[in-house]
Amino acid sequence: MVVGDALLDHDLCGRAERLAPDAPVPVVHGTRRSSRPGGAALAACLAAADGRPVTLVTALGDDAASHILRGLLAGRVDLVEVPLDGALSSKTRVLAGDRPLLRLDDGEGRARAATEAAVGAVTGAGAVLVADYGRGTAGVLRDALAGAASRLPVVWDPHLRGATPVPGVRLATPSAQEARALARRLGADTEPGDEAGLRTAARDARTLIGAWQARAVAITLGERGALLSHGETPLLVPTPAAAAGDPCGAGDRFAAAAAGLLFDGALTEAAVQGAVHAATRYVAEGGAHALATEDAPPTEPPPDGEATADAVRTAARVRSAGGTVVAGGCFDLLHAGHVALLQAARRAGDCLIVCVNSDDSVRRRKGASRPLVPAADRVRVLRALECVDAVAVFDEDTPERILGELRPHIWAKGGDYARTRLPKQALVESWGGQVLLLPYLEGRSTTTLADRAALAPAPTGGPPR
Known part of the structure; x- marks a missing residue:
């Protein structure tokens, strides 16, 4: 023992x-x-x-x-x-x-x-x-x-x-x-x-x-x-x-x-x-x-639990090195508005962790027809973005539990939440963190994209595109 x-x-x-140009290191x-x-x-x-x-x-x-x-x-x-x-x-x-x-x-x-x-x-x-x-x-x-x-x-x-x-x-x-x-x-x-x-x-x-x-x-x-x-x-x-x-x-x-x-x-x-x-x-x-266990993401996306464990390790490593941990919210169908928000969030700190709802969580909130993209695919797409360091998947309706594990210094949200106090704001502030609003691209939304896809005519022939 x-x-x-x-x-x-x-x-x-x-x-x-x-050596660095600004110091002999x-x-x-x-x-x-x-x-x-x-x-x-x-x-x-x-x-x-x-x-x-x-x-x-x-x-x-x-x-x-x-x-x-x-x-x-x-x-x-x-x-x-x-x-x-x-x-x-x-x-x-x-x-x-x-x-x-x-x-x-x-x-x-x-x-x-x-x-x-x-x-x-x-x-x-x-x-x-x-x-x-x-x-x-x-x-x-x-x-x-x-x-x-x-x-x-x-x-x-x-x-x-x-x-x-x-x-x-x-x-x-x-x-x-x-x-x-x-x-x-x-x-x-x-x-x-x-x-x-x-x-x-x-x-x-x-x-x-x-x-x-x-x-x-x-x-x-x-x-x-x-x-x-x-x-x-x-x-x-x-x-x-x-x-x-x-x-x-x-x-x-x-x-x-x-x-x-x-x-x-x-x-x-x-x-x-x-x-x-x-x-x-x-x-x-x-x-x-x-x-040692490599913290770099594998070529294939890990299961939800392993992705979340990797996100917790990433947050702890950056925090222990004195860096700033930024976390952002969940997405279903990734679009340009999300990418712009993620890029801005990453520039606010030293790592960006994206918290995404599990498939069951999305269904409970959005209905039986959602998610449009399963969690494994959403994790894979997000991890492929250069601005994203890790992805955490949570099964609850809201991300309080996973935020408590990550304890980010910054919780980034789109600017459409301005003039409102977010339900998670008190939680984030309880460990000294802050909620940060970032500009949101106008005219981009998952619902709009889904509606356009549903109205698009089906192809009549020719090779698949």
């Missing part, structure tokens, strides 16, 4: 071949957007990839990032949630090739309290990996984790923002940088000229073992492997081969592999050796990219 703080990770990968173009589980959620997915059933105990809420992460975890791990105050933490990396250029962090949510289900899951576990990213999940379950450490293998992957491990953990797995900073907090010194050397790592491990009352500490050293210490002479476990690639998540891969091997009954030395090999393979095989 994995206990800890789940995160949501996004990557924007592209090419950087020139790279211009990244041809970007591909992807999302994946992060933090404790990444560790849980990696543990499950080893073939063991895994339960993840973590804090999630009602925010968009939490909903996206639930979808990414579905079918991979069993999820036991504790309540989250605030928005789930997410980070967005901008990369040129495999080289990170910038990281944007968003969301400072923290676990509120333990639940009976979460305590029961920890009590009934066979081994526990604690992935503590400083958002409070390990803290609210600290008593249960202390009890677990007294009777079963507990691996604790610490973070500089997190709490100290509970006494008695089988193995703590800080990186060399984390171990140095944590040992300094405890008053440890550094020998001159050995700031990042093995001698300092060994001393830091001894300091942490004594302070944490841990049975062992394995300090991860990147491409050099790991240094395992029980408090006396340390054991250096080198990597089996050099691995070039994105190291993001390698520490989670190391800790997850070690916890799984200890659960299987391996000795600590064998577990650390297996974890070094697993982390090396992980980097060589592409790292966290293997768990």
Whole structure:
């Protein structure tokens, strides 16, 4: 089982071949957007990839990032949630090739309290990996984790923002940088000229073992492997081969592999050796990219539910990057008036999400003869427009629920609504958004087009047109 703080990770990968003319910064173009589980959620997915059933105990809420992460975890791990105050933490990396250029962090949510289900899951576990990213999940379950450490293998992957491990953990797995900073907090010194050397790592491990009352500490050293210490002479476990690639998540891969091997009954030395090999393979095989889900729309339109999930992911990604989310209304038969409105709406922000009624919703509102175009086709046409970033399909008569999931900064409507207060205006304003009216092309309407089509004479012969 994995206990800890789940995160949501996004990557924007592209090419950087020139600098911007207005500032000495790279211009990244041809970007591909992807999302994946992060933090404790990444560790849980990696543990499950080893073939063991895994339960993840973590804090999630009602925010968009939490909903996206639930979808990414579905079918991979069993999820036991504790309540989250605030928005789930997410980070967005901008990369040129495999080289990170910038990281944007968003969301400072923290676990509120333990639940009976979460305590029961920890009590009934066979081994526990604690992935503590400083958002409070390990803290609210600290008593249960202390009890677990007294009777079963507990691996604790610490973070500089997190709490100290509970006494008695089988193995703590800080990186060399984390171990140095944590040992300094405890008053440890550094020998001159050995700031990042093995001698300092060994001393830091001894300091942490004594302070944490841990049975062992394995300090991860990147491409050099790991240094395992029980408090006396340390054991250096080198990597089996050099691995070039994105190291993001390698520490989670190391800790997850070690916890799984200890659960299987391996000795600590064998577990650390297996974890070094697993982390090396992980980097060589592409790292966290293997768990990423591309956010770009597929060539074929997805089912309604998947289209809506893509729209929620798009809104969360743009919001986490500090952008403006614009949402627009639903259409049946797309015409020039709609296209002009969509183009104007897209220029008002950084992404445009179109909310469309499902077929059943249109029939309830417009009658049995509508919609003229089924939802799957409407989604496909809208997604083909350059100004549309995503499409969300809702089955209710009005879009309040889907607006609550998307939480757009701007809800765009045609100018024919001027001088009236829209029913959705109070809802949009409740999270700080605004309703924005945009010019509407005169003389264009779905009803007019449908009437003209119904009155048009049928062809009398000749080849089909």
